[in-house]
Amino acid sequence: MVGHLSGPINMLLISWIIGIASFTLLGSWYARKYNKPDLLIGLYVTFVLVAQILAAKISVFDLGFKTFYGPSGVLVFSITYLLTDIVNEKFGRKETQKIWTMQTAWENIFNLVPRITLASWIAFLISENFDAFVYSWFKKLTHAKHLWMRNVFSSIPSLLLDSLIFIPIAFLGIVPLIPLIVGQTAIKWLVGLINIPFMYLNKYILKENE
Numbered sequence: 561m562v563g564h565l566s567g568p569i570n571m572l573l574i575s576w577i578i579g580i581a582s583f584t585l586l587g588s589w590y591a592r593k594y595n596k597p598d599l600l601i602g603l604y605v606t607f608v609l610v611a612q613i614l615a616a617k618i619s620v621f622d623l624g625f626k627t628f629y630g631p632s633g634v635l636v637f638s639i640t641y642l643l644t645d646i647v648n649e650k651f652g653r654k655e656t657q658k659i660w661t662m663q664t665a666w667e668n669i670f671n672l673v674p675r676i677t678l679a680s681w682i683a684f685l686i687s688e689n690f691d692a693f694v695y696s697w698f699k700k701l702t703h704a705k706h707l708w709m710r711n712v713f714s715s716i717p718s719l720l721l722d723s724l725i726f727i728p729i730a731f732l733g734i735v736p737l738i739p740l741i742v743g744q745t746a747i748k749w750l751v752g753l754i755n756i757p758f759m760y761l762n763k764y765i766l767k768e769n770e
Contacts, residue, residue: 577751580639581758588765597647601659604643611637615676621747628743638751641715644688645695650766653696679729683722691718711759719748
């Protein structure tokens, strides 16, 4: 099935991205209050599971100037990179990587969409680790300055890498791959750009009282 989102620069699409990204603020508030990443991790797992269920459906994302095609779960899944960046910012790379040891959540949905789940598992395991490494490296390189830079320059290549791995494994022999890779990457990058102010908002919430 193919869903369709259209409109001038698609304000509905932008609203969806902002609405989904807003959940991260709650996670950061919890992390600041209790000094634990539990809610951020819970949101991460929830978004991943929802993305897997939605990924079986292809959607049309009409931005007004260009139409892209991609799995319906791309909007939800793209926020997971913001969540891992937030955990990385507050608790470091080692705590971030603990997120990916939670295999039970994957096993619960593996029987639902095995090929998509396998593709997503391989893609996010590689791309999320790459994202965490680049983010941590950029933070050291810039001496913890330029938050937007490490957020963008870790997420953009990681999101592309995820698409290049996920789409061929999930959809090879079913639909043309190039339009899906281009569409999914474009939507993920749009989400990534909209996520920048949310990264600063989450950083503000996480900041300890002076």
